Amino acid sequence: xxxxxxxxxxxxxxxxxxxxxxxxxxxxxxxxxxxxxxxxxxxxxxxxxxxxxxxxxxxxxxxxxxxxxxxxxxxxxxxxxxxxxxxxxxxxxxxxxxxxxxxxxxxxxxxxxxxxxxxxxxxxxxxxxxxxxxxxxxxxxxxxxxxxxxxxxxxxxxxxxxxxxxxxxxxxxxxxxxxxxxxxxxxxxxxxxxxxxxxxxxxxxxxxxxxxxxxxxxxxxxxxxxxxxxxxxxxxxxxxxxxxxxxxxxxxxxxxxxxxxxxxxxxxxxxxxxxxxxxxxxxxxxxxxxxxxxxxxxxxxxxxxxxxxxxxxxxxxxxxxxxxxxxxxxxxxxxxxxxxxxxxxxxxxxxxxxxxxxxxxxxx
Amino acid sequence: xxxxxxxxxxxxxxxxxxxxxxxxxxxxxxxxxxxxxxxxxxxxxxxxxxxxxxxxxxxxxxxxxxxxxxxxxxxxxxxxxxxxxxxxxxxxxxxxxxxxxxxxxxxxxxxxxxxxxxxxxxxxxxxxxxxxxxxxxxxxxxxxxxxxxxxxxxxxxxxxxxxxxxxxxxxxxxxxxxxxxxxxxxxxxxxxxxxxxxxxxxxxxxxxxxxxxxxxxxxxxxxxxxxxxxxxxxxxxxxxxxxxxxxxxxxxxxxxxxxxxxxxxxxxxxxxxxxxxxxxxxxxxxxxxxxxxxxxxxxxxxxxxxxxxxxxxxxxxxxxxxxxxxxxxxxxxxxxxxxxxxxxxxxxxxxxxxxxxxxxxxxx
Numbered sequence: 005x006x007x008x009x010x011x012x013x014x015x016x017x018x019x020x021x022x023x024x025x026x027x028x029x030x031x032x033x034x035x036x037x038x039x040x041x042x043x044x045x046x047x048x049x050x051x052x053x054x055x056x057x058x059x060x061x062x063x064x065x066x067x068x069x070x071x072x073x074x075x076x077x078x079x080x081x082x083x084x085x086x087x088x089x090x091x092x093x094x095x096x097x098x099x100x101x102x103x104x105x106x107x108x109x110x111x112x113x114x115x116x117x118x119x120x121x122x123x124x125x126x127x128x129x130x131x132x133x134x135x136x137x138x139x140x141x142x143x144x145x146x147x148x149x150x151x152x153x154x155x156x157x158x159x160x161x162x163x164x165x166x167x168x169x170x171x172x173x174x175x176x177x178x179x180x181x182x183x184x185x186x187x188x189x190x191x192x193x194x195x196x197x198x199x200x201x202x203x204x205x206x207x208x209x210x211x212x213x214x215x216x217x218x219x220x221x222x223x224x225x226x227x228x229x230x231x232x233x234x235x236x237x238x239x240x241x242x243x244x245x246x247x248x249x250x251x252x253x254x255x256x257x258x259x260x261x262x263x264x265x266x267x268x269x270x271x272x273x274x275x276x277x278x279x280x281x282x283x284x285x286x287x288x289x290x291x292x293x294x295x296x297x298x299x300x301x302x303x304x305x306x307x308x309x310x311x312x313x314x315x316x317x318x319x320x321x322x323x324x325x326x327x328x329x330x331x332x333x334x335x336x337x338x339x340x341x342x343x344x345x346x347x348x349x350x351x352x353x354x355x356x357x358x359x360x361x362x363x364x365x366x367x368x
Numbered sequence: 369x370x371x372x373x374x375x376x377x378x379x380x381x382x383x384x385x386x387x388x389x390x391x392x393x394x395x396x397x398x399x400x401x402x403x404x405x406x407x408x409x410x411x412x413x414x415x416x417x418x419x420x421x422x423x424x425x426x427x428x429x430x431x432x433x434x435x436x437x438x439x440x441x442x443x444x445x446x447x448x449x450x451x452x453x454x455x456x457x458x459x460x461x462x463x464x465x466x467x468x469x470x471x472x473x474x475x476x477x478x479x480x481x482x483x484x485x486x487x488x489x490x491x492x493x494x495x496x497x498x499x500x501x502x503x504x505x506x507x508x509x510x511x512x513x514x515x516x517x518x519x520x521x522x523x524x525x526x527x528x529x530x531x532x533x534x535x536x537x538x539x540x541x542x543x544x545x546x547x548x549x550x551x552x553x554x555x556x557x558x559x560x561x562x563x564x565x566x567x568x569x570x571x572x573x574x575x576x577x578x579x580x581x582x583x584x585x586x587x588x589x590x591x592x593x594x595x596x597x598x599x600x601x602x603x604x605x606x607x608x609x610x611x612x613x614x615x616x617x618x619x620x621x622x623x624x625x626x627x628x629x630x631x632x633x634x635x636x637x638x639x640x641x642x643x644x645x646x647x648x649x650x651x652x653x654x655x656x657x658x659x660x661x662x663x664x665x666x667x668x669x670x671x672x673x674x675x676x677x678x679x680x681x682x683x684x685x686x687x688x689x690x691x692x693x694x695x696x697x698x699x700x701x702x703x704x705x706x707x708x709x710x711x712x713x714x715x716x717x718x719x720x721x722x723x724x725x726x727x728x729x730x731x732x
Binding site for chain 1: 375376390393398401402416419655656664669672693700704706707708719
């Protein structure tokens, strides 16, 4: 088992070799750790900045054992880590953080909303269905229109469709693959916000200022942080973050997506048990960013400060938008973060820019 | 030859796998580059955050060819790169930056001071000697006491001794190994300052605010930046930086160590054709730090802003001082940068901390 607080020089394992793994690896190295990446694809972005790379499937025992041979502490960059992987690592005396419960809750949209409601955190109304008939019945419960999503997997707007009329429910269910689904009532929101927060080994909490997020076709396009919010709204978000982190006995950074309703209430849309795209602004807007914060939390270190030191507009560079790197590099207020991905497929997250400006005087 | 501006996805080679190479590698990766490290020692700190590592001596043709096979642009983390290495890389159509002239000037203390004086930049009075008799004659020219240093190599106070009386000159010469030396008149300085500056491919200059530096036993202990200086002193330093960069037709970041005399004049003590320990404060005190700036400059990118966004006290962690990592991690104002070195030998640079505080209102 990892000896905590984990000392510099030790190796931290990361499941997943994409951009989140890459930025986690860089933060870990800054603190003196070595990093080992487990990733099925060759030439992964995170592997190219890490001391060790293990190539293999996430549920492949041999790959997990190779990771366990170098890393006594393992974390992940994505929520769809197979439960068997966590179990296999744990059986080899490897500490996995965040915990299996956080993964289980985040992997199933019905579990997620049920958990949130059980700790007193509001979500949209929802109902589960695992058959065409069940989908029709769920529609009767929720009312039309409703958003049908597969319970598991699906991200960036994939695996979901609107059901405009109850009569379509069975057909939409089939079109999503006939898998178990959740039906969600629409949220009459005025803004999409998110809160990035961390919980340490001793229960310490660190909560960043909220970001205001703008999606296009289900993919995050832009975040602005700190979001302009009333103290009451900020307090509401902090209370939600604290409830979720404590309720999951969570260790690490979590991303919580929120809907702000016109009456000022916040609903939780989704939780991501990992560093989060809407937290990329912290790389240039805070002294300790979400990546270092996550490493600190899982390593049993004290958490770092979360106050904003600048206002940031974060813009994702999708697909060939990354070709404008030279333009961004020439903007004095723009910090460029590129992920080293070889192939700029349409819509693929290739990098992001943080456009930095001074905080308003009211925020210092 | 490297096609400039170098596009993200290309590979940058770095001679040297220590902490400067490591921090350069991390900055390069943030901009989407891959990095290849050439380093004779195994398990080098920089290699553990780089896509490629070539193990070999800096002047070993096979190692240089292996580097050239992946990197069309090569830079270095230390000034004692053999001239033959640069020649061998250049012969293979690899672009090396900074250039061979900057290396030659920085590798020989007599060349260095002669160059500086030739472009109108002041240094202490000096004289060269390559025999015991020559050392005696040089003392007659400079006067006692004088500081005798080997012309080449020697860093962090190694390879140098004070000559208190002219009569000792021959013996001190022998004690330094009988190698060619420089004799330097003492500088009656009130402060040690430094300026970190960069020059881009198109001659663009970027100059950081000065740091005030404190050495112990010849090793940098502490830097405070931006140093409290008059506008006239800042202007003098900027003029020196511009003269040196332009005079060397320099590409990349340079570190220039300065003596501030009681009459307000600045003398150049030493130039380092690379990122510099007294520039580590920029990692948390500026939007674009010296490492990213160096990568931008050599890659032919536009240079980034250099204005300070915070006041920083940088403290080197030497030898077992690094064992206090947990204390530093618990200080909210302290940013920790550890180098991943295995062995905390006495005096070895194991990491640094940047203690961040707001800029005074006069500096915004």
